[in-house]
Amino acid sequence: MTLTDVRANDDDLVAAHYEPLVRQARRNYRTGEGFRAACAEDVDPIFLHRFLIEFCSLGVQMTEPVDGWIRRAGERCTELGLGELGAALVRHADHEAGHHEMMIADTRTLVDGWNADGHPTLDADQLIARPATPGVQAYIDLHEATIASDTPWGQLGIEYEIELLSVTAGPVLMANVAKVCGPERLASLSFLEDHIEIDAGHTVFNRRQLEALLGDHLHMADALGSAGTAALASHSAFIDDCAAGARR
Ligand SMILES: [Fe+2]
Numbered sequence: 001m002t003l004t005d006v007r008a009n010d011d012d013l014v015a016a017h018y019e020p021l022v023r024q025a026r027r028n029y030r031t032g033e034g035f036r037a038a039c040a041e042d043v044d045p046i047f048l049h050r051f052l053i054e055f056c057s058l059g060v061q062m063t064e065p066v067d068g069w070i071r072r073a074g075e076r077c078t079e080l081g082l083g084e085l086g087a088a089l090v091r092h093a094d095h096e097a098g099h100h101e102m103m104i105a106d107t108r109t110l111v112d113g114w115n116a117d118g119h120p121t122l123d124a125d126q127l128i129a130r131p132a133t134p135g136v137q138a139y140i141d142l143h144e145a146t147i148a149s150d151t152p153w154g155q156l157g158i159e160y161e162i163e164l165l166s167v168t169a170g171p172v173l174m175a176n177v178a179k180v181c182g183p184e185r186l187a188s189l190s191f192l193e194d195h196i197e198i199d200a201g202h203t204v205f206n207r208r209q210l211e212a213l214l215g216d217h218l219h220m221a222d223a224l225g226s227a228g229t230a231a232l233a234s235h236s237a238f239i240d241d242c243a244a245g246a247r248r
Pocket residue numbers: 095096099195
């Protein structure tokens with residue numbers, strides 16, 4: 001899926017007033033050190049395997065709170081008079097509950113494969129229980145700050161960018177894993193595989209919400225763009241942390 005697929009038409013408000021604000025951050029994400037390392041054609045398969053273990057184990061902390069973050073942001077929007085957006089966010093929250101379970105299962109499968117290959121033994125539970133890396137913490141802090149702020153609708157910008165990553169960056173990473181590690185490795189990436197599919201629908205939904213919000217309140221574009229930009233920057237920092245962890 002590309003950005004064009006989710007675009008209803010060329011003169012929409014999202015394209016005109018929101019997307020210019022996140023364009024540079026999207027570019028930075030694709031050229032980020034960690035993302036480029038994981039998606040390089042000549043990446044070492046052992047590094048890529050270890051990177052995926054970092055991605056899934058650290059990702060649990062970023063995925064488990066998601067339904068709570070979206071619900072609380074929705075409730076804050078309702079408090080501030082944006083009842084329609086608030087209700088839509090609360091509806092979306094239900095669709096995110098429990099997705100960290102996939103990250104946990106994937107960590108276990110990847111670690112089992114790693115240990116079976118004879119690499120220095122890893123423990124999935126220990127990896128999952130680690131303290132947050134700087135990138136993970138920045139991602140968590142961004143959500144909490146957005147909810148507490150007087151522009152909680154920024155959550156929609158965060159959600160749009162992150163779920164869009166599933167359908168734009170996700171397939172690039174998956175294709176490289178299949179090529180470098182072999183297609184059988186994809187079986188241990190249920191979170192990524194599922195999200196490439198379900199976030200296509202979520203992205204269309206988010207874009208519709210963005211369009212409606214900007215239609216009524218064009219001035220909100222700035223807060224949405226700042227939140228979307230910060231979401232991409234912190235997720236990119238998380239991906240860099242995964243690459244750094246895989247090299248250790
Ligand atoms: Fe999800």
